[in-house]
Amino acid sequence: MRRLPIVPTIIVLIAVGVMIRLGVWQLDRMHEKEAMLARYTAAQAAGTEMPFPTKPDSVEAALYHHSALDCLGASNPTSRSGRNANGDAGIAQIVTCRLGNGASVEVVLGVGQTPATVAWAGGKVTGWIAPGPKLIADPPLAGLTANARPDPNDIPNNHWSYAIQWFLFAAVALIIYVIALRKRWRER
Incomplete structure (x- = not known):
């Protein structure tokens, strides 16, 4: 048995x-x-402007919305690989902006072809809220070319x-x- x-x-x-x-x-x-992803796509298509999230619990609802902020001072200029609006590879120029409420926000100013960081002191920035969170400047600043618009389809769903x-x-x-x-x- x-x-x-x-x-x-x-x-x-x-x-x-x-x-x-x-x-x-x-x-x-x-x-x-x-x-x-459907929420993110709808947020981007709506084009409604939303305040940039400065608290962790407000980030999710703000992603892929259009936003504007007043950068009182830019610091920590860095560069990373990125893509311009045409999809061409380049060097994204990034700064940390200080806001009036004391919060700091990473802003991608635009895309260049050299890794040399650009000088930008601050000012009014409009653009798209991307994961991080960071603001992808639209239009680009500091004489750079336009960033690729953040795309919810870049988030893998495997x-x-x-x-x-x-x-x-x-x-x-x-x-x-x-x-x-x-x-x-x-x-x-």
């Missing part, structure tokens, strides 16, 4: 259950991410593939366990 070993069977079934639950969780995350992976892990675990059981039974 073939008997299942109790403890190993329970351990494998628990592991398979956890993997299936993780796959279902990834499917839930996929739907949440789709809703978030939860479907993660879900499939978890379901496959569960199936493989079951198959390996069945093969191990058959081998054990044959040896007896």
